Structure formats: structure tokens, C-alpha cells
Amino acid sequence: MKPVAVFRHAPTEGPGYFASFLSARSIPMTLVAIDAGSPVPTDVSAFSGLVFMGGPMSVNDDLPWIAPVLALIRQAVARDVPVLGHCLGGQLMAKALGGSVGRNPVKEIGWGEVEVLDNPEARLWFGDAPRRFESFHWHGETFTIPEGATRILESPHCANQAYVLGPHLGMQCHVEMSREMVETWCAVGAEEIATAGGPAVQSPEEILADLDGRVARLNAVAERLYSRWIAGLAR
Template structure:
């Protein structure tokens, strides 16, 4: 299987997604949107699309010239029936492409906080492994409304919508299950200025000390990817 990745920052890589893909013999290609004149592949050249996070907002097209073409590419991939996974900004871009509103979350949410599964998650074929609250890493100021027909995945105390599934093949996750301790360190180095004190913002020291808790996000992510792969194989 060929996975294509839309990457918005050099240091914010697919992380644990690469580990899962390598274990299953899948290959990767990339559009590095931070590079000069990024280009997008033909739809027939990949099976899955992964859209990663980034500091930009979905409406900053005047600041980021590649944002409008990226949105068009995401819409085309979804229309073509691709498996699509969006994380953080990626989830917001999917929600926007599906006609939902992206807006400022009531509170900045950065740190290791619990997410509760939505009632619908317990019986969803992609989420049967997600039966109880888990602590995952968050790093976002914006959030999204649920697209029409979407199944909600989870919520946290600070953010009502932590994920959604559409058509059993399009998944948006507001939190970061893909991060490794190394990527977290890079985010602290490059984006540490975003750690403005607040009720749902942990310090850099706390984040580093709790890096072992990334394991819960990894387990959730790998379970989700396994289910997506089984569904893709059945097409």
C-alpha cells in the first residue's frame, strides 16, 4: 500500500505512523508544504492520504499560498474514495473540506489530558478497541464542528470534539497519537512559545516528564490503523 503524507513542518513528521507502516510493508511519499513550490501526486499514485498538524489555521490562505491547493487536493482525495486520516490541523482541514465550521476552541489545550469515548465509538467498526478513557497528548487552539453524517469519536474536558469518522474511511483526530518523545521535544523547541499559562496548558517540564504517556496514544492509533487497513483490503 502507498501512503501519501501532507506535511506542514519539517520537524512534525508522521512519527509512529512510520513505525506502523514499516511493520506492515507499506510505502510512503510526501508533499512537504513548507518547501518551495510543493506539488501533489496524481490520485491514482496512492491509496491512503495522511494530513499532519501545523501552526497555521485553515483560513490563512493569504499567508500560506499552498493552502488553497491543499484543500482542493484533500477534497479530491475524499471524493475519489481514498482512506484519509487527518491529525490536529489535518483534522481541521478535513472538517473544513466536509463543510463543517473550524473555530477557536474555548481554551488552549496543550498537554496530556484524558479523552472520553463517545457513545457511538463503542459499536463503530473502526473503534471497537477504544472502550474507556485514555490520556493522550493535545496541542491546539482551534477545533471543529462535526461534519454532516460524522460519527463522533471522543471528547475532553477542554474540547467537545476530539475526532470524527465519515463513511468509515475518513478520520479526523484533534489530538496527537502519532507523536514520539523526539517529535514532542522538537515541538517544544520550535513552538514552545505557545505554552501560555492556562487551565489546560502544561509546562514544558511537565510535558517532557510525561512523555512515557504517549504509549496510550500509540495503542489507540495502531488499533485504528489496523481496522482501516482491514476495511481497505475488503474494498
């Protein structure tokens, strides 16, 4: 089987639980470390799927790798190679597919409830899972839903939390979190938390409370979404 290409845009924002999910199913993975200077592939045919992780930058920044990534996403969608995006990754997908990315009304940092919408696409991806679950968030921008895609998740502070387009899934929230990632983000993002404020920003103490339980519950949600996504991988 061709490997899944996982694009990392910041050293602390790796694949987390997604890597464990692939490993448990013997699905090969290739890490494209954009943060370490890895070039963006120009041909999607070497991969069974593309996965884009988060990052502190904006898709609207003038960075040399953004245009090639957008082109690669469009190529993958045109060839029905599944694409999966987490936070920045979901924004990259949205922009590549004709949507836009701009400031969210408030910053979301920490744990927050999201709601699964009542539509056929949402039911296809979530099955009989609870209509609400607690996800992890760390963003100040958000995407519009690309033409032809279907919105499947929302939260009180961000209407567009996830969308699907055939085998492709773009998310604003972070379902890939591990305990280590949450702890690291709290440490490196302490100053941002202290200065952000707002109704959707939690303190490090609030974020770290019941961490093992929260991560385990989020992993269960992620497993359902990832299981649906890998069903479309090119064999």
C-alpha cells in the first residue's frame, strides 16, 4: 500500500493519535516536515492519502510552501485521493477548494463542546456516536465551507467546525490530541493563553483537568472519523 503523507507545519503539532491509529492498522506513513524544510511533493500519485496537521501560521501568510500545498490538495481532490485536515490543515483545504479563511469572532483555546449536525453526511461519518462531544481547540481564524462540501460540525463559538466533500474531511478542531501534545501546547502557549482572554479561552489548569479521560474520549471520536477516512485510501 502507498504511504499516507502527513504534513507537519510546526515541531509541536505532529500527527499525535493519528500516527498511532495508522500504526495499529499497519498503514505506512511518510512525514513531510514543512517546519524542517522538507519540500512539498508535486505529484500525489506516490501517496494513498494526504493529511495536514495544525500550525500557528495563517494560510493567508506569504509563505513559500503554501501555494504548492494548495496545488497538491487540488490535485488530490481531482484524482479522488482522500485529504484530511486538522485546524490549519482544514483551512488549507478550504482555501484550496475555493473557500476563504479569516478571523473567528473569538479565539478558541482548550476543551469545548461541538455538535454533530443532523444531515446525511454527518451521520455517514459519525454513525450512532453521540450528537455532542468535547473536542480540543486552538485557533483564532476559521474557514468558510467550500462549494459542494457539507458542514457536519459546529460549536457555540465557531459555526464551521468541520466539513466533508466525498472522501475528504476538513476540521477546525483538533481530534488528534494526545496527552503529551496537550501538555506541550499548554507550556509553549502559556503567554498566548494569558493574553488572549474571551469566553472560549481556558486556563492551563482548566485544560489539564481530567486530561487522561478527556483524551481517551476524544481518541474514540477520532477513531470513528479516521476509520471512515481510511476506507477511501488508494490501495
